[in-house]
């Protein structure tokens with residue numbers, strides 16, 4: 311029977327009970343009492359049906375009780391809803407199992423934590439990497455079990471835009487990369503990768519570049535020395551030899567600058583993680599550089615704008631080299647007629663060290679790669695200007711070593727602004 315027919319049948323049953331009770335009551339002279347009695351019996355029967363539903367809902371695995379009419383329909387409807395619900399749950403559980411299985415088999419440590427920082431689930435790799443045991447540690451606070459200060463600060467600061475890379479002391483030093491992804495209602499997924507091999511490779515590359523540059527400098531100094539001596543003989547030198555020797559001298563000097571930059575870059579990279587403790591007076595550094603530039607490039611206008619005398623924690627040599635790289639680029643890539651501005655200012659809670667020129671500018675397609683080693687916008691540009699292609703890589707590393715950020719704003723034909731933005735407060 312479909313549901314509207316059974317509702318009608320139930321209505322008919324109600325009417326029948328009322329009429330039959332009224333008729334019987336009329337025969338006995340008490341129609342109202344009999345109608346009330348009839349309704350009472352019908353309600354008791356309905357209550358009995360509801361009690362059966364309630365009892366069955368307590369044991370949903372059992373088949374629904376046999377019933378007819380509207381009550382049978384209600385049983386059927388609930389039974390179907392339960393079946394659908396069970397099927398949806400089964401599918402959801404199998405998706406969860408599938409995901410957990412794939413996380414469980416990952417070589418990276420995976421830990422799921424809830425809003426309060428308690429462990430909900432973790433895989434086998436997280437036992438190897440972080441010493442977590444699942445399910446024994448379920449419900450424990452992650453920060454109580456993982457006692458790594460850098461991880462604590464990273465976790466508490468809640469800035470997960472960049473992964474955390476840190477050294478972990480032990481029998482052998484290891485390096486972990488940790489990524490935290492918020493999901494759901496304040497829950498977080500923590501990924502831990504052992505990047506020791508990668509970091510070691512990176513150290514080897516850095517050491518190799520550093521060592522090669524160092525080893526090449528001595529023979530180069532000898533070569534430059536001889537070329538200088540030969541060229542110093544002046545008029546006694548055979549004429550056809552002068553031009554090639556001058557070119558050799560120029561190229562050897564370029565090579566020396568390149569080696570110097572490479573060595574400097576590998577030094578900055580190797581001391582990057584060291585805490586900076588010196589207070590650097592950036593404003594005075596800018597003024598000193600302006601005076602130096604005035605001596606070397608008297609024809610150029612270098613404007614200084616000091617809007618704050620705030621000092622920053624840092625390394626004087628590194629910051630000075632970054633600033634002079636930016637200033638020399640600004641002079642190199644603009645004409646003598648326009649000025650170059652060096653500025654130190656506080657803007658919206660950040661301290662900005664910026665160098666602005668009104669030179670040739672850089673097309674925006676180059677900006678993402680501009681700070682890569684040896685990246686050149688235009689090879690002929692840099693060869694003309696004698697650049698090594700390492701200047702901006704040095705600036706970027708210096709900025710990173712000071713927890714600062716290098717920002718580049720440039721427009722073709724209009725000029726560029728390179729800014730090292732220090733977070734506030736740096737002291």
Ligand code: ADP
Nearest residue numbers: 639640643671686687692697698699700701702
């Ligand atoms: P380089 O030694 O070649 O100048 P850098 O790393 O300092 O190397 O700069 C990379 C490239 O970025 C340069 O080759 C140049 O094309 C471009 N560049 C850097 N600074 C400026 C600037 N102020 N204006 C225009 N182009 C610039």
